[in-house]
Amino acid sequence: MAALQDGPVELDAEKETKPEILSDGTLNISGNTGNGALSSSPLTAAPAGGAPKQEDQQTLIAVLQFLKRNKLSESVDILRREAGLAEDQVDSLAADGSGGGKGDGDGGDANSLLSRVSITAAAAPQSTLTPVPVKRSEDHPDVRVVLSAYNQQGDPSLYQVYYSDLKNFIESVLDCHRAELSQLFYPLFVHMYLELVYNNNETKAKAFFDKFSGDQECYYLDDLRVLCSLSKKEHMKGNEALLDFRTSRFVLRISRDSYQLLKRHLQERHNNQIWNIIQEHLYIDIFDGMPRSKGQIDSMSGSLGGEAKREVNKAKVFYGLLKEPEIEVPLDDEDDEAENEEGKPKKKKTKKDSIGSKSKKQDPNAPQQNRIPLPELKDSDKLDKIMYLKESTKRIRLSPDNLPSVCFYTFLNAYQGLTAVDFTDDSSLLAGGFADSTVRVWTVTPKKLRKVKSAADLNLIDKESDDVLERIMDEKTASESKILHGHSGPVYGVSFSPDRNYLLSSSEDSTIRLWSLQTFTCLVGYKGHNYPVWDTQFSPFGYYFVSGGHDRVARLWATDHYQPLRIFAGHLADVTCTRFHPNSNYVATGSTDRTVRLWDVLNGNCVRIFTGHKGPIHCLAFSPNGKFLASGSTDGRVLLWDLGHGLMIGELKGHTDTIYALKFSRDGEILASGSMDNTVRLWDAMKAFDDVEMDDFTAATGHIHLPDNSQELLLGTYHSKSTPVTHLHFTRRNLLLAAGAYNSQ
Amino acid sequence: MASPKTVPKDAQVMMQILKDMGVTEYEPRVINQMLEFTYRYVTTIIEDAKIYSTHAKKSSVDADDIRLAIQCRVDQSFTSPPPRDFLLDIARQKNQTPLPLIKPYTGPRLPPDRYCLTAPNYRLKSLQKKVSSSTGRITVPRLSMGAVSSRPSTPTLGTPSVQTVGTKVGTPVSLTGQRFTVQIPNSQTASVKSATPTTPTVQNVLINPSLIGSKNILITTNMVSQNSSSDSTSLKRKHEDEDDYDAL
Numbered sequence: 001m002a003a004l005q006d007g008p009v010e011l012d013a014e015k016e017t018k019p020e021i022l023s024d025g026t027l028n029i030s031g032n033t034g035n036g037a038l039s040s041s042p043l044t045a046a047p048a049g050g051a052p053k054q055e056d057q058q059t060l061i062a063v064l065q066f067l068k069r070n071k072l073s074e075s076v077d078i079l080r081r082e083a084g085l086a087e088d089q090v091d092s093l094a095a096d097g098s099g100g101g102k103g104d105g106d107g108g109d110a111n112s113l114l115s116r117v118s119i120t121a122a123a124a125p126q127s128t129l130t131p132v133p134v135k136r137s138e139d140h141p142d143v144r145v146v147l148s149a150y151n152q153q154g155d156p157s158l159y160q161v162y163y164s165d166l167k168n169f170i171e172s173v174l175d176c177h178r179a180e181l182s183q184l185f186y187p188l189f190v191h192m193y194l195e196l197v198y199n200n201n202e203t204k205a206k207a208f209f210d211k212f213s214g215d216q217e218c219y220y221l222d223d224l225r226v227l228c229s230l231s232k233k234e235h236m237k238g239n240e241a242l243l244d245f246r247t248s249r250f251v252l253r254i255s256r257d258s259y260q261l262l263k264r265h266l267q268e269r270h271n272n273q274i275w276n277i278i279q280e281h282l283y284i285d286i287f288d289g290m291p292r293s294k295g296q297i298d299s300m301s302g303s304l305g306g307e308a309k310r311e312v313n314k315a316k317v318f319y320g321l322l323k324e325p326e327i328e329v330p331l332d333d334e335d336d337e338a339e340n341e342e343g344k345p346k347k348k349k350t351k352k353d354s355i356g357s358k359s360k361k362q363d364p365n366a367p368q369q370n371r372i373p374l375p376e377l378k379d380s381d382k383l384d385k386i387m388y389l390k391e392s393t394k395r396i397r398l399s400p401d402n403l404p405s406v407c408f409y410t411f412l413n414a415y416q417g418l419t420a421v422d423f424t425d426d427s428s429l430l431a432g433g434f435a436d437s438t439v440r441v442w443t444v445t446p447k448k449l450r451k452v453k454s455a456a457d458l459n460l461i462d463k464e465s466d467d468v469l470e471r472i473m474d475e476k477t478a479s480e481s482k483i484l485h486g487h488s489g490p491v492y493g494v495s496f497s498p499d500r501n502y503l504l505s506s507s508e509d510s511t512i513r514l515w516s517l518q519t520f521t522c523l524v525g526y527k528g529h530n531y532p533v534w535d536t537q538f539s540p541f542g543y544y545f546v547s548g549g550h551d552r553v554a555r556l557w558a559t560d561h562y563q564p565l566r567i568f569a570g571h572l573a574d575v576t577c578t579r580f581h582p583n584s585n586y587v588a589t590g591s592t593d594r595t596v597r598l599w600d601v602l603n604g605n606c607v608r609i610f611t612g613h614k615g616p617i618h619c620l621a622f623s624p625n626g627k628f629l630a631s632g633s634t635d636g637r638v639l640l641w642d643l644g645h646g647l648m649i650g651e652l653k654g655h656t657d658t659i660y661a662l663k664f665s666r667d668g669e670i671l672a673s674g675s676m677d678n679t680v681r682l683w684d685a686m687k688a689f690d691d692v693e694m695d696d697f698t699a700a701t702g703h704i705h706l707p708d709n710s711q712e713l714l715l716g717t718y719h720s721k722s723t724p725v726t727h728l729h730f731t732r733r734n735l736l737l738a739a740g741a742y743n744s745q
Numbered sequence: 746m747a748s749p750k751t752v753p754k755d756a757q758v759m760m761q762i763l764k765d766m767g768v769t770e771y772e773p774r775v776i777n778q779m780l781e782f783t784y785r786y787v788t789t790i791i792e793d794a795k796i797y798s799t800h801a802k803k804s805s806v807d808a809d810d811i812r813l814a815i816q817c818r819v820d821q822s823f824t825s826p827p828p829r830d831f832l833l834d835i836a837r838q839k840n841q842t843p844l845p846l847i848k849p850y851t852g853p854r855l856p857p858d859r860y861c862l863t864a865p866n867y868r869l870k871s872l873q874k875k876v877s878s879s880t881g882r883i884t885v886p887r888l889s890m891g892a893v894s895s896r897p898s899t900p901t902l903g904t905p906s907v908q909t910v911g912t913k914v915g916t917p918v919s920l921t922g923q924r925f926t927v928q929i930p931n932s933q934t935a936s937v938k939s940a941t942p943t944t945p946t947v948q949n950v951l952i953n954p955s956l957i958g959s960k961n962i963l964i965t966t967n968m969v970s971q972n973s974s975s976d977s978t979s980l981k982r983k984h985e986d987e988d989d990y991d992a993l
Contacts (some may be wrong), residue, residue: 225766225767228765229765239825243828244829373845373846375854376847376850501853521863523853523861523862523863524863543854551827552829552832553832553836558847558854559855560855561845565839565845566844568836569829569832569835569836570833572829602844605840
C-alpha cells in the first residue's frame with residue numbers, strides 16, 4: 001500500500017494539466033479496449049513503482065479479472081488475499097473493465113479508488129458529465145463494497161464536489177423525499193471529514209468543514225464543535241466516542257421510495273465515493289410506507305448513533321408489575337394492630353390484602369415471579385408493606401384539578417457542592433452526596449438518627465428485654481444528621497435501600513460504597529468501573545443495584561457479590577443515569593450519546609433503544625404501572641416512551657435548561673420535572689398516555705405523529721428562588737418533596 | 746472577568762480557547778487552573794523528552810523524543826475507557842452465567858469478609874496490662890495484623906489476629922522498644938501465612954498503594970511473637986476476646 005500512497009501524492013503535486021489528461025485518457029482507452037489487466041498494467045506501474053513486480057502482478061491481476069468476470073467471487077477473495085494484492089489495484093482495473101462502455105476520460109474517476117491516477121484530471125471533466133446517465137454495469141457490486149476500504153483515498157478536493165453534488169440533488173427532489181434524504185447530510189459530512197483528517201489532509205479537512213458545517217441541523221452543533229477541534233490524526237486516537245462513531249454504523253431510516261431515488265442517483269452519477277461511505281458507515285433501515293415529515297424525523301434523531309433499527313425494538317418486554325405477596329391485614333384499627341402485625345389470624349375477622357389477591361391468573365405482560373431471583377420477604381419487610389398499605393389508603397388522589405403541594409428542601413451553605421440527593425421511600429431520611437466526597441444523611445421526621453452501640457456497650461444490655469431493638473441504639477450520639485466519610489472523590493449518586501438499612505453511594509473515585517444505616521459505617525466498596533461512576537440505584541426489592549459510569553457500561557451488582565453480575569455494554573458514550581423498572585427485571589440507562597436503552601436483567605440484552613433527545617440524558621423515571629418511561633436531558637425536553645411498543649408517545653416542552661429530576665406521582669397521574677432553570681413543572685401524565693392511539697401502521701413503522709400539546713399538559717410551574725432542583729420525590733400520600741442547593745449567584 | 750487589557754497574553758489565549766470550545770460560562774479561577782495544567786503538562790513532557798534524548802545520546806531534543814514522551818504520558822495519566830468491542834465481548838461473557846440464586850435468611854447480605862471494609866484495621870492495646878512489665882516504656886498502640894490476602898484489590902485486610910487469647914497477652918511485652926514489622930501482604934504473596942518471620946526484625950515500611958482505597962491508610966503490621974503459628978491466616982473472623990474491651 002505504501003507504494004500506492006506515494007502515487008497519488010506525486011500526482012497531486014502536479015497540477016491538473018492537459019498532458020495529464022491526455023495520458024490518462026490514453027491509459028483509460030487502452031484499458032478499455034484491452035478489456036483486461038494486461039493493457040492497464042501501465043496504470044499500476046505508475047503507483048506501484050517496482051518494475052520487477054509488474055509481470056507477476058500482471059498475471060495475477062489478469063487471473064483475478066477472469067475470475068471476476070465469471071462471477072467466481074470467493075475464489076477472487078482467496079486469491080487476492082494470498083497474493084497480498086491491494087484491493088484497489090485490482091479494482092481499479094475492474095472499474096476500467098466495467099467502464100468499457102464509456103470510452104472517455106470519466107471511466108477512470110467513476111471508481112474513486114482508481115482515481116489515484118486519473119483523479120486530478122477527472123475533476124474537470126466530471127462535472128460536465130453529470131447529466132449524462134450512463135448505464136452502469138452492476139456486475140461488480142461486491143467489488144464496490146470491498147472498495148470502501150478504511151483508507152479511502154478519494155481526492156480530498158473531490159469530497160467537496162461530491163458533497164455539493166449530493167446537496168444539489170437532494171434539494172431538487174420532491175418535498176416528501178427531501179426531508180428523509182436530508183438525514184444523510186450529517187453522517188456523510190462527519191465521515192468525510194474524519195476520512196480527510198485520518199488521511200492527514202488537514203487543510204482540505206478544514207476547508208471542507210468550513211464550507212458545509214453551517215448546513216447541518218442545529219442540534220448537532222455541539223458535536224460539530226468537537227469535530228472542529230479535531231484537525232489531526234493524533235487527536236482522533238484518544239477520542240473513544242469518535243472512534244466508535246467511525247466503526248459503528250450510523251442508522252438511518254428511510255422509506256423505500258426515497259431510498260430508490262437516492263440509489264438511482266448515486267449509481268448513475270458514478271458518485272461512488274458517497275456510495276462507498278454509505279455502504280460502509282451507514283446502515284439504512286428501509287421501511288415501506290409514506291416518507292416521514294421533517295417534524296417526525298427531527299423528533300427521532302439527534303443521537304450519536306443515528307436512530308434505532310426497527311428490529312432492535314421488537315423484543316418482548318415484560319413491563320407488567322410483579323404480583324404483590326399476600327399479606328393478611330387485620331381489618332381492625334391501629335390499637336389492635338400493634339399486637340398482631342404478623343398477620344396471625346385473630347379471633348376477629350381478618351381481611352385478605354386486596355392488592356395481592358386481585359387476580360389469580362398471570363398478567364401476560366408481567367414477568368414470572370421467578371424470572372430473576374429475588375430476595376424473600378423478611379418479617380420486617382412485611383411490616384413495612386403493611387405500613388405502606390396503610391399510608392396508601394390515606395393517599396391524596398391527584399388530578400389536574402387537585403395538584404400536589406410541593407415541599408422544597410433547600411441545602412444552604414453547600415457551596416454548589418451538592419451533587420446527588422435521595423429520599424427513602426417512606427420519606428423519613430434524606431441523603432446528600434457532595435463534591436467534597438462526603439455523604440450526609442438527615443432525618444426528615446422528628447425521630448433522630450441513632451447508631452448501634454459499640455460492642456462494649458452491647459454487652460451490658462439485657463438481651464431478653466422486649467425493647468432490645470431500642471436498647472441497642474446509642475442515645476448519646478443521636479443527632480439529626482450524620483456524615484459518612486470514605487470516598488475520595490465527589491459523590492455523584494446516592495440511593496437508599498427499600499428496607500432503609502443500607503445506603504449506596506457512587507463516586508468519581510470509581511467505587512460504589514455500601515453504608516450501613518444502623519452503624520453509619522461503610523460496609524463494602526465495590527470496584528469494577530475504573531472511571532467515575534455517575535449514578536447508582538438499588539432495586540425496588542433490594543439486594544440488586546445498578547451503576548453506570550464513564551466507561552460506557554452499566555453494571556448490575558448484588559450486595560453479596562464483589563463483582564458485577566451483569567454488564568450492559570452498548571452505549572457509545574458515558575452512562576449518566578440508571579434506573580430499575582418497578583418489577584426489577586429491566587434496567588433503563590440514559591447516556592451522553594443521547595439514547596435511552598432498556599436492558600433485560602436476566603440475560604443482559606438490550607431490548608429497547610430510544611432516540612430523540614438532542615442532548616445528554618440526565619434523568620429517567622418509570623411510571624408506577626411499569627408501562628411508560630420518561631426521560632429528561634440537557635435540551636430541556638421530557639420525552640415519554642411506551643415500553644411495550646417501543647415508541648415515543650409524548651414530548652413535553654417547557655423547561656429552558658437541563659432537567660435533573662423526574663418523578664411520577666404514586667398512582668401515575670402526574671409527572672413532576674425539576675430543572676436547572678429553578679422550576680418544578682407538573683404535567684398531566686394521564687392525559688399524555690391516553691392520547692396515544694396505536695394503529696397498525698404506527699406500530700409497524702414506529703412513526704407516530706406527536707401532537708404538540710405540551711401547553712395543555714402543563715399543569716403548573718413553580719419557581720424557586722435561584723435554587724436548581726436536584727431531586728424530586730412523591731411521598732406515599734402524594735405530597736411532592738423537592739431538594740436542591742441554594743445557588744446564590 | 747478582568748478586562749482584556751490587563752490580562753496577560755496566555756490568559757487571553759486560554760480565554761479564546763475556552764470560547765472556541767463552546768465554554769461560555771465559567772468561574773474566573775478556571776483560567777488559572779487551565780494555565781497551571783498547561784504549564785505542568787508541557788514541562789512534564791519536555792522533561793521526559795529530555796531524558797529520552799539523553800538516553801539516546803542525542804545532542805538535542807527532537808520531535809521523536811517529544812512524540813515518545815507524549816505517548817508514554819498518555820498511556821499513564823490520560824487513559825481512556827476500553828474500546829466498544831472489548832466491552833461487548835466481556836459483557837457477553839459475563840452475561841452468559843445465570844443469575845445466582847439467593848440464599849434465604851442469611852442476615853446482612855454482604856460479600857465475603859475479605860472484600861468488605863467491616864473489619865477493624867487497628868487494635869488498641871490497653872494500658873493496664875503493660876504497666877507492670879514495661880518500665881518507662883511508652884506503650885504505643887500496636888497495630889495488629891490483618892489477614893493476608895493475595896488479592897491486590899482487597900480494600901481491607903480482614904480480621905485481627907488472635908494474639909490476645911488468654912495467655913498470649915503477655916508475649917508482646919517481650920519485644921523491646923517500638924519494634925514492629927510491617928508486612929505488605931500483596932507483595933509477598935508466596936504464602937498466605939504472613940506470620941513467617943518469627944524473629945523480631947525491622948523491615949521496611951511499605952505501604953501498598955492498592956490498599957489505599959479510601960482515606961484510611963491501612964498499615965498492616967505483623968504481630969511478631971513466638972506464637973506466630975496461631976496467627977490468623979485464615980480469613981474467618983475470630984472472636985475478639987473480651988479482655989480487650991475491659992473497662993479502662
